[in-house]
Amino acid sequence: MKTVRNAAITEWNEEEIIEPISMVETPREICELMVSLISKDSDARILDAGCGKGAFLRVLKEKGFKNIFGIEISKNLAEYCKRITENIVCGDFLRYNFAYKYDVIIGNPPYAHFNDLPSGIREEVSHIAGTKESDIYYAFIIKAVELLEEGGELIFIVPYGFTYNTFAKKVRKYLDGGMEIFIDLDEAHIFEGENPETVIFKYVKRPFTEKSGDKLMKVLRLKDKNASPRRIKIFALKALKERKANELFHYFERKPFSFTEKVWSSFPEFSFTVGKGGEWKKVKEVAKVCVGFVTGFDKAFIIDKNDEESLTESERKLIKRFIKAKNCKGFWTEGEVRYIFTNDIANEEDLRRFPNIFEKISRYKSEMQVRYLPKGKKWFHWQAVRNREIVEKHLNAAKIFVPTLDRSEKNRFSLTYDEVYPSGDVLMIIPHQIDEFFLLGFLNSEFFRKYYLSNGGRRGGRIAFTQKLISEAEIPPFSEEAKQKISKFAKLVYVRRDLRYRNEIERVIDAEKFHFA
Numbered sequence: 001m002k003t004v005r006n007a008a009i010t011e012w013n014e015e016e017i018i019e020p021i022s023m024v025e026t027p028r029e030i031c032e033l034m035v036s037l038i039s040k041d042s043d044a045r046i047l048d049a050g051c052g053k054g055a056f057l058r059v060l061k062e063k064g065f066k067n068i069f070g071i072e073i074s075k076n077l078a079e080y081c082k083r084i085t086e087n088i089v090c091g092d093f094l095r096y097n098f099a100y101k102y103d104v105i106i107g108n109p110p111y112a113h114f115n116d117l118p119s120g121i122r123e124e125v126s127h128i129a130g131t132k133e134s135d136i137y138y139a140f141i142i143k144a145v146e147l148l149e150e151g152g153e154l155i156f157i158v159p160y161g162f163t164y165n166t167f168a169k170k171v172r173k174y175l176d177g178g179m180e181i182f183i184d185l186d187e188a189h190i191f192e193g194e195n196p197e198t199v200i201f202k203y204v205k206r207p208f209t210e211k212s213g214d215k216l217m218k219v220l221r222l223k224d225k226n227a228s229p230r231r232i233k234i235f236a237l238k239a240l241k242e243r244k245a246n247e248l249f250h251y252f253e254r255k256p257f258s259f260t261e262k263v264w265s266s267f268p269e270f271s272f273t274v275g276k277g278g279e280w281k282k283v284k285e286v287a288k289v290c291v292g293f294v295t296g297f298d299k300a301f302i303i304d305k306n307d308e309e310s311l312t313e314s315e316r317k318l319i320k321r322f323i324k325a326k327n328c329k330g331f332w333t334e335g336e337v338r339y340i341f342t343n344d345i346a347n348e349e350d351l352r353r354f355p356n357i358f359e360k361i362s363r364y365k366s367e368m369q370v371r372y373l374p375k376g377k378k379w380f381h382w383q384a385v386r387n388r389e390i391v392e393k394h395l396n397a398a399k400i401f402v403p404t405l406d407r408s409e410k411n412r413f414s415l416t417y418d419e420v421y422p423s424g425d426v427l428m429i430i431p432h433q434i435d436e437f438f439l440l441g442f443l444n445s446e447f448f449r450k451y452y453l454s455n456g457g458r459r460g461g462r463i464a465f466t467q468k469l470i471s472e473a474e475i476p477p478f479s480e481e482a483k484q485k486i487s488k489f490a491k492l493v494y495v496r497r498d499l500r501y502r503n504e505i506e507r508v509i510d511a512e513k514f515h516f517a
């Protein structure tokens, strides 16, 4: 056991020292931005968790903070940081037995999924985060919150995932009500070689009784992911100081995120539950939302026109037509992708009765065998075929497809009456108690997009349409007249392939004057 002079850390187990884990250096300007979010004075006890080469420690020292500490798992890096301060310990932040708490914990923790971690750390991560599906940074956040003094500040730069991932629920519980600043950096090119969706946040650990206070959280969202760290620093600080948007950041204020919110979104709250009375419907009450079929290895199953010509009659019966994201043009679909559908073939012997198909698929046998397949599935089957019954029941009906992940500026809900299936990269919505054109117009509106984004339908720079979020999305009580107009304009877009009628839909929705919370 060693003690480190002045350090608030008391144990040091030599055996634990290993190589760096997920070492990526934070640019200086980002460290400067984060250090300037500290509201404590220069005597504050500050810990850099996973201090790497000391990027944060250096800036902290320059800014005059006197009690700075670092912990780093890699021996070499820990030694390196001793040039900046002697208060460095080499150890595992997650398992370390800290003697004191801290006024500030700052840093860029490692990001790595549970499965990619060394075994000892893995156990600690699942123990702290309560799941084997955790990322190591979830455990870093939880441990850091525990290690803060009351009133202490946690300032981290981390991937965006903890704001929506089901397995990060415990993290959101720990941060409940204490978020003061949330800077969504989208996929800005901050780190060398990697562009994860990143956020910088500042959390303040307040006693529970103060959590309901009326302190607002400041939310910034980057407009240009190509912005340099220098511009990010300058314009983030400007937005925070002036409390308003600028050329690089959107800005708004709201109550701090609460654990009870399903997802934490950096888009303004946008809900129309206040205001106009009338009948509220969820999409799932008027339509069925289905996920697409997943092959797990498209190359083996997609069939082009040339291949198709050489197939026998019975082989052709195995071909099904699918809509993929690229076929969703917004309002209408264009083209289709043809796949060989093998899930009704029970065994390899039966598959051999379709010699051309057998020949094509078995070329990829080794790749297909390593796919994750549910029990009972053969190597030549599709990976996941959910909602098949309902999809097939409605093959002749109106169907609306939408890409599950989309970078387009406008929603691309696309209607078709063709006998087509949903591929894995789209959702398929089957309207049953609603006019399909009204639903199409509504889902493609700016109004719905804003509402949807504020409810968390976002991954990095993209909008994510999930079965759950779409099913739960609400349709406000439009007047009959408005519904008919929306339906009429959506039909015009669809029939004439003319997107100009989109604006008319927007105008009709605006005229309904829903009030937003």
Ligand SMILES: C[S@@+](CC[C@H](N)C(=O)[O-])C[C@H]1O[C@@H](n2cnc3c(N)ncnc32)[C@H](O)[C@@H]1O
Pocket: 019, 020, 021, 022, 023, 024, 025, 026, 048, 049, 050, 051, 052, 053, 054, 055, 056, 071, 072, 073, 074, 077, 091, 092, 093, 094, 107, 108, 109, 110, 111, 121
């Ligand atoms: C993303 S890097 C950031 C380094 C530095 N703070 C910076 O911002 O430039 C994360 C650092 O945490 C260290 N690390 C990873 N797991 C750790 C653990 N369990 N305890 C302490 N340090 C750890 C890594 O070795 C790496 O140096």
